Amino acid sequence: MAQKIGIVTDSTADFPDGVIGRLGLNVIPVHVIVDGISYLDGHTISNDEVKSYLLENRDVSTSPPTPAEYADHFERLLGKFDILLSFHISDALSGCYKSARSALNLMDSKDADKIKLFDTGTVSFGQGQYICRAIDLIREYKSINGLDKRMSGFLEKSVVNFTVDNLAWLRKGGRVSAMSAIVGDMFDIKPIIAMKNGRLVPVDRKRGKKNTFKAMAEYASKTREGEAGGFDLWVGHCNALDDAAYLAGKLAGALNYPINDIIILEIGPTITAHTGPGSVGWSMMPRL
Structure with a gap:
């Protein structure tokens, strides 16, 4: 059996x-922790609640x-x-x-x-x-x-790439300095962050959303240079469906990929707590 x-x-x-x-x-x-009170992701706290707490500048963090x-x-x-x-x-x-x-x-x-x-x-x-x-x-x-x-x-040939709308939440998690966050938000500078060797690594930064999404699509195209075979492409977002759809269109063009085959999803409370509302990204995984 x-x-x-x-x-x-x-x-x-x-x-x-x-x-x-x-x-x-x-x-x-x-565990999603709000003002010192621990909740369970998807059980005692919802994604909408986490987004609201972040926008209210409540103290939100996570714990394994x-x-x-x-x-x-x-x-x-x-x-x-x-x-x-x-x-x-x-x-x-x-x-x-x-x-x-x-x-x-x-x-x-x-x-x-x-x-x-x-x-x-x-x-x-x-x-x-x-x-x-x-x-x-x-x-x-x-x-x-x-x-x-x-x-x-x-995993060696997979790619994860994302940006955030507000650097405050990455600053809180220690991903950027306080000064970088202030200057970045003041001048609408968006970081482009990738997974490399299990870590989050800044790979670029652009001013404005459209320039950022264009650069993310170009990054995707470069990762496929010399690669053969099919791949699955997902676009994830937090409270930013329109931006996710726009990025999907840019990715489809840059990769010559059928836009109807790109899956768009919303990230859950645990990741939302760190990237915040407005974050958008994509992931690519080779097919069998």
């Missing part, structure tokens, strides 16, 4: 509407699930599955992976041996694409053996 495999992720991963249910994903909520919380989730899921594959945000950006690994030490060794943790090396819609591709590979090979090695090849 085939083993039942459960797919687990943190709420740091973002997906198109309906994908979580269709793929039967098990999402462990990150505790090892005990991970252990509780893992033990409950092992009542339904034989094996758990747990996919986490880049270890360089969050303590989720470390907390999940610590959880294994709290569990019976026989149960802990049934759980395989993955540091996806990415975040948000990039993390969502990583998980979807991993599921594709499991179905293709009908096995989880060698999955981490196969996924490393896909």
Whole structure:
């Protein structure tokens, strides 16, 4: 009899509407902390509430699930599955992976041996694409053996790229200095940030949204130079659907990609807390 495999992720991963249910994903909520009060992403706080709190200049931050919380989730899921594959945000950006690994030490060794943790090396819609591709590979090979090695090849050629409307939230998270944030907002300077080796790295900056989206599309085109084969393209946003649609159009033109095949999604509370309303980005993952 085939083993039942459960797919687990943190709420740091973002997906198109309906994908979580269709793929039967098990999402462990990150803590969203507002003025010192802890809420659970998607359970006791909504995305709209997080956006409102940010716009009200409330103190909003996030914290990983505790090892005990991970252990509780893992033990409950092992009542339904034989094996758990747990996919986490880049270890360089969050303590989720470390907390999940610590959880294994709290569990019976026989149960802990049934759980395989993955540091996806990415975040948000990039993390969502990583998980979807991993599921594709499991179905293709009908096995989880060698999955981490196969996924490393896909991750090397995947791209995540985003910008924010207001530098205040990146400043709060330590991504830019206070002076850079003040000057950037004063002159409408938008950073373009990419995932590189599991970390967020500024790759460009432009004045104004249209120049920024044009530069992001050019960046996408450069990443495909010399590359063959198809790829999936997602555009994510926080309360910025019109901007996301505009960026999708620019990406379609730059990549000669069918615009109707570009998936547009809204990022969830955990990532919203760090990038803020108006943030927009895209992710690209090679197909099988």
